[in-house]
Amino acid sequence: MSQLRFAVLGAGHGGMAMAGHLGCMGYSVRLFNRSEARLIPIRNAGGIELSGVVEGKGPVELVTSDIAEAVRDADVLMVVVPASGHRYLAAELAPHLRDGQAIILNPGRTGGAFEFRQVFKEAGVHQEVLLGEAQTLLYACRNTNPGQVKVFGIKNSVPLAALPGHQTVDLLERIHPVFPQFVPGDNVIKTGLDNIGAVFHPALMVLNAARIESTRGEFQFYFEGITKAVAQVLERVDAERVAVAAALGIRAMTAREWLYMAYDAHGKTLYQAIRNNSGYKGIQAPATIDHRYLWEDVPMSLVPIASIGETLGVATPTIRHLIGLAGLMNECDYWREGRTVERMGLAGLTQKQIRHIALEGF
Amino acid sequence: MSQLRFAVLGAGHGGMAMAGHLGCMGYSVRLFNRSEARLIPIRNAGGIELSGVVEGKGPVELVTSDIAEAVRDADVLMVVVPASGHRYLAAELAPHLRDGQAIILNPGRTGGAFEFRQVFKEAGVHQEVLLGEAQTLLYACRNTNPGQVKVFGIKNSVPLAALPGHQTVDLLERIHPVFPQFVPGDNVIKTGLDNIGAVFHPALMVLNAARIESTRGEFQFYFEGITKAVAQVLERVDAERVAVAAALGIRAMTAREWLYMAYDAHGKTLYQAIRNNSGYKGIQAPATIDHRYLWEDVPMSLVPIASIGETLGVATPTIRHLIGLAGLMNECDYWREGRTVERMGLAGLTQKQIRHIALEGF
Numbered sequence: 001m002s003q004l005r006f007a008v009l010g011a012g013h014g015g016m017a018m019a020g021h022l023g024c025m026g027y028s029v030r031l032f033n034r035s036e037a038r039l040i041p042i043r044n045a046g047g048i049e050l051s052g053v054v055e056g057k058g059p060v061e062l063v064t065s066d067i068a069e070a071v072r073d074a075d076v077l078m079v080v081v082p083a084s085g086h087r088y089l090a091a092e093l094a095p096h097l098r099d100g101q102a103i104i105l106n107p108g109r110t111g112g113a114f115e116f117r118q119v120f121k122e123a124g125v126h127q128e129v130l131l132g133e134a135q136t137l138l139y140a141c142r143n144t145n146p147g148q149v150k151v152f153g154i155k156n157s158v159p160l161a162a163l164p165g166h167q168t169v170d171l172l173e174r175i176h177p178v179f180p181q182f183v184p185g186d187n188v189i190k191t192g193l194d195n196i197g198a199v200f201h202p203a204l205m206v207l208n209a210a211r212i213e214s215t216r217g218e219f220q221f222y223f224e225g226i227t228k229a230v231a232q233v234l235e236r237v238d239a240e241r242v243a244v245a246a247a248l249g250i251r252a253m254t255a256r257e258w259l260y261m262a263y264d265a266h267g268k269t270l271y272q273a274i275r276n277n278s279g280y281k282g283i284q285a286p287a288t289i290d291h292r293y294l295w296e297d298v299p300m301s302l303v304p305i306a307s308i309g310e311t312l313g314v315a316t317p318t319i320r321h322l323i324g325l326a327g328l329m330n331e332c333d334y335w336r337e338g339r340t341v342e343r344m345g346l347a348g349l350t351q352k353q354i355r356h357i358a359l360e361g362f
Numbered sequence: 363m364s365q366l367r368f369a370v371l372g373a374g375h376g377g378m379a380m381a382g383h384l385g386c387m388g389y390s391v392r393l394f395n396r397s398e399a400r401l402i403p404i405r406n407a408g409g410i411e412l413s414g415v416v417e418g419k420g421p422v423e424l425v426t427s428d429i430a431e432a433v434r435d436a437d438v439l440m441v442v443v444p445a446s447g448h449r450y451l452a453a454e455l456a457p458h459l460r461d462g463q464a465i466i467l468n469p470g471r472t473g474g475a476f477e478f479r480q481v482f483k484e485a486g487v488h489q490e491v492l493l494g495e496a497q498t499l500l501y502a503c504r505n506t507n508p509g510q511v512k513v514f515g516i517k518n519s520v521p522l523a524a525l526p527g528h529q530t531v532d533l534l535e536r537i538h539p540v541f542p543q544f545v546p547g548d549n550v551i552k553t554g555l556d557n558i559g560a561v562f563h564p565a566l567m568v569l570n571a572a573r574i575e576s577t578r579g580e581f582q583f584y585f586e587g588i589t590k591a592v593a594q595v596l597e598r599v600d601a602e603r604v605a606v607a608a609a610l611g612i613r614a615m616t617a618r619e620w621l622y623m624a625y626d627a628h629g630k631t632l633y634q635a636i637r638n639n640s641g642y643k644g645i646q647a648p649a650t651i652d653h654r655y656l657w658e659d660v661p662m663s664l665v666p667i668a669s670i671g672e673t674l675g676v677a678t679p680t681i682r683h684l685i686g687l688a689g690l691m692n693e694c695d696y697w698r699e700g701r702t703v704e705r706m707g708l709a710g711l712t713q714k715q716i717r718h719i720a721l722e723g724f
Contacts, residue, residue, distance in 0.1 A: 317686055
């Protein structure tokens with residue numbers, strides 16, 4: 001098999017880490033970003049300098065704000081933008097796709113692959129592409145200086161699912177030689193609903209908004225920001241998410257199970273497991289509520305969960321409370337901006353029909 | 363006119379202040395409380411010692427947990443219990459009423475008089491009583507030691523309304539010689555919906571829950587607890603309350619107008635008016651979320667506003683978000699515990715019918 005060629009779409013923290021990492025591993029990589037501002041320092045430096053768990057300078061073949069150029073010869077398109085940018089990016093990509101290209105959302109949040117599929121459908125894309133989403137971003141990283149990224153860690157195991165799910169094996173086969181960290185993620189219902197950020201991020205932002213704004217985040221986000229009362233809310237948000245997954249025939253991981261799996265943190269209740277998670281120690285709150293924990297996680301995680309719930313008759317009152325309050329706080333109608341069943345192409349469908357799309361395709 | 367005889371029902375901070383104050387003014391006063399525990403020190407001391415803006419020892423003729431004894435010879439029954447105790451107290455009172463007695467709720471929160479009326483109706487009370495509610499408690503006070511109350515202030519002007527409203531003048535005539543602070547409050551729709559505590563208390567508790575629990579209230583409740591994001595939520599809660607009042611033909615005071623009226627605090631927005639209110643300086647947050655700002659103000663202020671709104675087709679989504687989250691935090695279904703239109707005897711009524719009851723009676 002000849003060497004894969006990559007396009008990385010998005011030059012934020014994650015996109016830079018991925019492009020730099022691919023470059024360091026010797027792959028051909030082109031880097032696209034919508035705005036030139038982020039690209040200039042990378043272009044000037046002729047690549048991306050990584051430090052941390054990956055050290056070295058990753059060459060980037062082309063740094064461009066022209067998406068056609070970026071993806072023309074690519075075998076794999078790695079989408080590394082906030083999920084709120086997925087719709088725009090999918091529409092930009094649509095005219096430039098080739099048969100056989102693979103597109104991986106890093107990550108999809110909830111319903112990213114569904115939204116891509118719907119945009120492609122509306123744009124009349126007839127090319128056969130492999131479309132999939134990762135459950136989370138591979139990297140824990142931060143863009144420290146222009147053209148430099150610090151990689152704190154690379155996750156050992158990240159579930160990846162194709163849409164439709166029967167292509168997951170093809171997608172993994174393609175990407176495994178490069179990223180052995182990807183493991184089979186069943187299907188995009190599972191990757192989309194095993195979204196633990198959806199449980200923690202918006203609730204913690206909303207229920208600590210005054211403290212974030214009045215101290216500029218000078219407190220421990222998980223330890224001081226989650227008390228018994230807040231944990232009651234988290235438990236309900238989590239239960240609603242798991243119930244929506246169950247209505248789609250998926251046994252989603254609970255937040256408590258995830259704390260045990262990811263951090264070895266145990267406890268009889270979610271609250272206890274959080275208190276017992278030393279991994280949360282020292283993590284400060286965001287300095288402002290104008291943060292992706294609200295502007296990405298509310299419209300692209302909570303809204304799709306609540307919207308699917310509504311379609312299937314599963315009540316999600318607590319999630320709706322958070323969507324409403326977050327919208328008031330950030331003066332944004334997240335129901336209008338968010339990933340509803342209409343945007344995912346799932347409006348009016350039954351559980352069976354949604355599962356059919358997720359697993360078998362059209 | 364002969365000297366009025368009083369029964370004060372409730373021996374918390376407010377009830378003790380009122381009983382002591384009446385005693386100091388030379389009125390005959392009997393003090394009732396459901397539990398004996400609060401009464402024993404008062405009985406032992408033979409009265410209530412006041413300090414602050416009222417100084418002296420107010421004799422109490424009878425201190426009792428027998429409500430029949432307390433109210434038997436009373437001309438005026440001053441109800442000074444949390445609104446969550448109104449239904450119980452009304453039911454206890456019902457068998458012991460006499461024609462011509464006056465009952466004043468100090469205060470009613472939202473719909474207190476409606477709830478009393480409904481309980482009396484269900485209990486078959488046929489006596490002609492004067493029923494009314496004050497918009498707020500006359501006293502700022504605190505029970506400092508057994509049998510002692512510190513009175514920080516007595517409000518200059520507290521609206522009082524009778525149910526039905528045409529009796530407001532009779533009620534004021536009765537009480538004015540004793541409490542000239544009471545002023546005509548139109549009707550109980552107005553006193554019930556000019557409920558500014560409903561706007562501030564639950565929202566501040568819910569949106570600062572983690573900080574309250576993790577610091578035991580060690581922060582400035584209004585200054586640090588209300589930031590721009592939280593003020594956006596307060597603005598909406600206030601707008602929903604004012605809209606429900608408008609649907610009943612009442613022009614309710616906005617929270618911003620109230621800050622100007624009560625504190626001379628001005629500002630183009632609610633947020634600015636709060637920042638400019640020196641009266642909020644130094645007020646610490648409650649030390650726990652198990653506080654009447656939630657367990658009284660949610661079921662007895664927010665629930666009736668939302669429930670009346672629902673009956674009249676006025677949406678109150680923000681108020682509902684707060685009711686939902688507060689309920690999760692305190693593990694209580696406030697919709698079940700709260701003062702709905704059913705409990706107020708207003709279920710299924712039109713605007714016109716509710717106004718008719720409030721103004722004209724049956």
